[in-house]
Amino acid sequence: MALLQISEPGQSAAPHQHKLAIGIDLGTTNSLVATVISGMATVLQDEHGHALLPSVVRYMPDGSVVVGHEAQAQQSHDPANTIASAKRFMGRSLKDIVDRAHIPYSFVDSADSSKLLQLQTRAGLKTPVEISADILKNLKARAEKSLGADGGRGELLGAVITVPAYFDDAQRQATKDAARLAGLNVLRLLNEPTAAAVAYGLDHAVEGTFVIYDLGGGTFDVSILKLTKGVFEVLATNGDSALGGDDFDHRIYCWILDKIRDGSNTFSPLGEQDTRLLLTKARQAKEWLTDNHEAQIVCRLSNGSLIDVTLSAQQFVELTQQLVLKTLTPTRKAMRDANLTLDEIKGVVLVGGATRMPQVKQAIEDYFKQTPLTNLDPDKVVALGAAIQANALVGNRSDNDLLLLDVTPLSLGLETMGGLVERIIPRNSTLPVARAQDFTTYKDGQTAMSIQVVQGERELVADCRSLARFELRGIPAMVAGAARIRVTFQVDADGLLSVSAREQATGIEAHVVVKPSYGLTEDEITHMLKSSFGSAEVDKKARMLAEARVNAGAIISAVTIALSHDGNLITSEEKQAIEVEIEILQAISQTDDAVVINQGVDKLNHATEAFAAVRMNASVSLALNGKNLDEIKL
C-alpha cells in the first residue's frame, strides 16, 4: 500500500488542486515529454520504459500511424512512408531544401515553390506540421496515460513546447500549428537553451553568466544567460537552424559513398532504401566513435553488394572539422552581442545529444578556456526545463520566483525603396517588445502601400527571409512625402510577430498576424482540425460547447477570485457591474449555445478591463517598495 503523503502546513494545496501541465521537447531526432510531480521535474516514459521517442513517423498501409522506435526500425524498409527529422522542414518551402538528393523522401513539386512543402506518402500528402502533430499526439497520449488525466486528476491544462532559439517566425508558427493539430493547448513556446538553463540553474542553484551550447539533431543554438535569484535573463542568442548531429551523419554517409565509388567504376545512384540504410549506419558509427577509436561499417545494399569499411576517430574528426568550426561563429557573435569577455563566463552548459562527440567538447573547451559542464543528461535537460516552466505558468509554484526574460533571435524589419531593409526591432530585444516607425509615400497621389515584413540581419531584402506581405489601402491622395503611415511591430512572449499599419491623418488601418507566406492558412488548419476530429458535425458541436463552457468557468472563477482579493481597488458600483456580468454568464453557460456563451465571455472580459489595469498597477506598486506609482513626480 502506498504511504499517505502529508505536506508542510500552509505549503501545499490539496492534490486535486495541482494543475496538470507538461513540457515537450519536440526534437529533430528524439522527442520527450516531462512534467513536475511532487515538486520534481520528471521525464515520462512509455510502457516499455523508453524516455526518448524517436521523432520518426510511419504511415501504415492500413491507415494507422506509428510513431517512435517501431517506425524508426522500419526506416530503411519503407523510407518514403517513414519520415524522420521533419523538424528540419518546419516552416520551410521546397526552395529552402538544398540537399534534396540525399533525403529519401518524395517531395512534392508544387507549382509555387514558395508554398509550404509537402511529402508524398501512402497516407496522402503530408506537411511537416502534420507529421510533427503526429509526434505531439503520441506524447500527449503518453502524458495523459501516465498522469491519469481525465481519470480523476483533472484535465491536461496545456503544454510548453520548446523550439530552437534561432527558429524564425515561420518555424515558430509552424510548431504552434502542429500543437493545435495535436489538440494541445500551447502555454508557451520556449527556447530550448533557455529551457536547459532553467533545469540547470534551478538544479544547481547557481548565479552568474552562463553559456548554453545546444547542438541538437538538426539545429544549433547558443544562448548567453544571466542567472540571478530565479530570474533567467537571456543576454544574447545566436545559432544556425540548419546545423546539427544529422550533418555529422551526413559527412560519414558521403565518406562511405566516396569509398564505394573508389572501389567500383560502375557506381549507380542509390535508391531511397539504400540511402536510408547508409544514413542509419553512419549515425551508429558516429555514436560508437564517442567512446571508441574506430567504427566498422558493414551492410549489404539492395543490389547485393557488400559494404565493409572502417572509420577511425581521427578520420571522423577531420571529416567534421568544418562543422565544428561552423558552431563557433555564432558563438562568437553571441559573445559580441552580449558585450562579454571570456573571463566573465561562469560556465558553459552542453545540451543536445550531438555534444557528446569528443571533438565538439574539445572545441568548446579550447574556445572558452574552461571545461564545459555535462552533469545533466544532454538529451533530457530541455524537456525538464520545459516541464518546470509549464508548472510555473499554470500557477503550481507557490513562490513567484521563476521568471524567464527571453529575446528575439533575429532582427525584424520591412522593405523600403530600393529593396533595402529598415530594421524595426533589432535582434536580442527582450520580449515582449513593440516598436513603431513612421513611413511615407514616395509618389504624388499614392493611395496604397505594400508592406513586406522581413526577418534577418542583412541589408538587402533579398538576403533576408520574407515573412509576409500586406497592403494598406485607402491612403488619401497627397503629395509625395506628406502621408504619415505608422507601422507597429509587436512580438509576444512566444516570439511571434504581429504587424499593424495605420495612416495617421485618416486612421485607416491594416493589421496582420504574420502568417508566413508559405505557412498554413487559417482555412487549411481548420480543415485539418475538422478532419482529425472526425467528420461528425455533432462531435464538433459538442466539443465547441464543452470548450466554451470551460472558458466561461475559467473566467468566472478568475474574476471572482480577483474581486475577493482586490475588490477594494474599485468603487462598489464598478464592483457591482462586474458581479452582474458574472451572474449573467453563469446563467448563459447552462445553455447549449457555444456562440452565445463565447459572447458572454467576451462581455465579461470587456467589463473587467479597467479592473485588470488597476490590479496590475497595484501589484507593481506593491512590489516596488509599496509606494504608489503616482506619488513619484518628475
Add this chain to the structure above:
Amino acid sequence: MSLNYYQLFYLQPLFNIALKTLETNYRQIQSEAHPDRFVTATATEKLASMQLATLANEAYQTLKNPASRAKYLLELHGINAINESNTSMPTDFLMQQMQWRETLEDASMAHDISTLEALLSEMQAEAKSLQADLSLWFDERKDYANACETTRKLIFIDKVCADIQQAIDLLD
C-alpha cells in the same frame, strides 16, 4: 499610466543613475507584470500584462544604454537631440568621425578583424569619457545645451560602434 521611464523605476531624472536599482526594479516589475504570470488569466488581464511588460522592457533598455538615456532625458527637458535642424557639430569631432569611418572601411576591405576590434575598443573608451562629460552637464551644471551636443556625439559613436560590430560579424 502616463508615467515617464524614470518614474516607472523610482529613479531621479538624472544622467547618473544607479544601474543596480534600475535592474532590480525592472525585474520586480517583470515579476509582477510579465505575460508568463497571466497564461491562464482572462483576455483583459493578458492585454494589461502585455502592455506593461512591453513598456517596462522599452523603458529599461532606454535607461540602461547611456546614449539613449541621455537622449530621453533631453526629451524630458523638451529638447530633441537628433532634430534635423540641430545638426551642427564641432569641426574637430567631424574630422575625427571621418577618420574612424575610414579606418573602418579600410579594415573591412582588408578583412582585418583585429584592427576592427582595436577600433571598437578605442571608440568604447571615447564613449566612456563622453559619459563622464554628460554627468557633468546634466547633473551638476544643468547645462542642457552642452548636454545636447555631447549626447549627439555619443549617438554618433554608438552608430559607428554598431557598424564596426556588423563589419566584424560579416567577416567572422
